[in-house]
Amino acid sequence: MNRRDFVGLTGLGAGALLLPSFPSLGGILVDPARLLEPGLDVAAKKRFADVALNAAKSAGATYADVRIGRYLNQGIFTREKQVQNIASTESFGVGVRVIASGTWGFAATNDVSDKGIAKAAQQAVAIAKANAKVQKEPVQLAAQKGYGEVSWKAPIQQNAFEVPIAQKVEILLAANAAATDNGASFVNSALFQVNEQKYFASTDGSYIDQDIHRIWPTFSVTAIDRASGKFRSRQALSVPMGMGYEYLTPKATDKVAGPAGSDVIGYKNSYDILEDAARAAKQVKLKLNAKSVTPGKYDLVLDPHHLGLTIHESVGHPLELDRVLGYEANFAGTSFATMEWKAKGIPYGSKAVTIVADKLQPNSMGAVGYDDEGVKTKEWTLIDQGKLVNYEKIRDQAHIVGQKESDGCCYSQSWQDVQFQRMPNVSLRPSATKMSVDELVSKVDKGIYIAGNGSFSIDQQRYNSQFGGQVFYAIEKGKITEMLEDVAYQTNTLEFWGSCAGSCDASDYRFAGFFNDGKGQPSQSSAVSHGSATSRFNGVNVINTARKIG
Known part of the structure; x- marks a missing residue:
């Protein structure tokens, strides 16, 4: 259809x-x-x-x-x-x-x-x-x-x-x-x-x-302010999952609170749609009168539901080997992270950034036993402590990078479409050191907490980008102070991941995901998850999306 x-x-x-x-x-x-x-x-x-x-x-x-x-x-x-x-x-x-x-x-x-x-x-x-x-x-x-x-x-x-x-x-x-x-x-x-x-x-x-x-x-x-005609919206903070209907049976142990004062709740392996809908309504009413952000440099604390989109666009797509090789170009471009660029050893991110690919994680949307070439699925490291070490590849690509086996990430959306290289689950490792969301926020002097993914744009090389969100809160001297509006951050892939100062531990680890990620011509759709814990990024450029230019 x-x-x-x-x-x-x-x-x-x-x-x-x-x-x-x-x-x-x-x-x-x-x-x-x-x-x-x-x-x-x-x-x-x-x-x-x-x-x-x-x-x-x-x-x-x-x-x-x-x-x-x-x-x-x-x-x-x-x-x-x-x-x-x-x-x-x-x-x-x-x-x-x-x-x-x-x-x-x-x-x-x-x-x-x-x-x-x-x-x-x-x-x-x-x-x-x-x-x-x-x-x-x-x-x-x-x-x-x-x-x-x-x-x-x-x-x-x-x-x-x-x-x-x-x-x-x-x-x-x-x-x-x-x-x-x-x-x-x-x-x-x-x-x-x-x-x-x-x-x-x-x-x-x-x-x-x-x-x-x-x-x-x-x-x-x-929510609409009838007097002014102003309106604000919020999307669900649900995550598409590789699960059955049990996902809609909420469990208290699957709820993860955002930082104190933010009124944000995240969800792991079950989802409370009634709670989220009620909370969304309260938040959009507050958004109607929230303070418009002052542009400038901020430390960002990013919720996993938000960070998943940034991982998807700035790591998942640019490390697809067909983009790297220029085979995929018409649908959303190629990649800056060429093999020549990789050989130069330029850091992809800070030492806090280790990103893995897999098609194994239980309840993730990419989880299968075998890919569409009959390759048994696995986990492998893409970025190791900030260094790019590998790509995402399939059987007819492995020899190009001097490897002997596929990564098991070949997929077709249906029987009538040819299978080709698709993004596996791509996830940021949480901190091995115990770190709560409130502790992460407490280290921020001037920052913004962002939950939920919103509009975004990224260039044809998956390099220069801009990301919005669903809800935003100001952080001042280690505390959430007030709701903000009109927030987006502009960065490039290397600056963004280079600014990563650390993440919360595995207790905060959650999925974000996309039910219909498009690629190829003719276009095909696939589903993929991205795991992370709440993470901090220092000195990121924030713009005000409501202000007119010129």
Whole structure:
């Protein structure tokens, strides 16, 4: 379903368009009951996979892999006391990727039959042979052992599709009521749910069955001053997670308070949407009369929900090896962090900055057992105490940087799209020394605390950037003093990470994340998480977003 179709289908009002669009996974609308029907059993998937692999080899492929995918999605959308739309989609088909004559070829089909799958495999080989006429160097795949027949299933407690729609609507409307009861003028809410049922097989000898779940409850709250016409909004501080419906059963132990005086609550592995909606309404009313920030240099204390976006844009994307090599350029640019730049040994950040990549962390959106090339997932270090030591790479890229194995971060949004290098989870290590949020704030003489991610911009090299947030509080002499508004900070990647003075310990570690991160042409969407603890950055340039220039 593309965005145009989705907006036309839902008929959401202008306020509802502030909510993220439904993931564009090309599904067809189905009855919600269909989301609970079983798909193909593993034996049938293996038989179809062998049809594809044998057809590809018979046509001349030296390597082939096949992905049989069933993608289920549901979005529920409300506004104040109304349900605006409920959309359930399913997408099912087969994608075949091959190497023939040293060149990649790919074809896909929704004709899931012996004849249809064999035809797609033959077409993929024909495409590869045609591409070989302009290929300058043959594809070099990093060696990959076959795993035989294995499976991986997300460790969810409750499949969100099994929860009655009425129950899910009820909690969204209750969140809307919590917001309006606390002074909100308008509120939109939504619940996104995804289940990827993916089967991968290759001529390496792997037959991998995986069942992946993601969920995201979210809202937008707005308060209006009728006299002046001024309005302010706040988005939910929820985080999309690789979990089931248990995420919406709040646990007191999963709540993490911001610094004293900030009225901010963060959430770990469960989320209290009613509490967050009520708190958001109170905060947007305060934002209407909050002091506008005075531009200048400030020490920033950044909540994990906010910092995740900065990690995503200034570390996650620029260290994707295809951007580094210039293969990815049209969608949001390439990267300043080239291999030539890395060889110079220029620090990426301060000694306090160690950033790791992985597709393992439980409940994260990037967590899977194997990637879409059949590579077992792992964790690896990107930045070690401020020094860039590695990139994010897949099988046909490893040799370019002198390595012998993939990092296991290849992904495709559906069976009908070719898999390619995507960002894994990218996370900032918390401090190994005990450090609370209040202790971190106590060391700041003049600063700003920022929670939630807002608007941002970053240049085509992922270098010069500007980031906003949801709520802002002044810090003076180690204490939160008042709410601020119109805050954004401008920096460049090296200055920003170089200014990192430290983080809180693991007790404050939380995820931020993105449900539909776009990349590639044709564009594909993926989901990724970013972990961190609350962190401090010294001497960052803050601007006032409300002031006119000139």
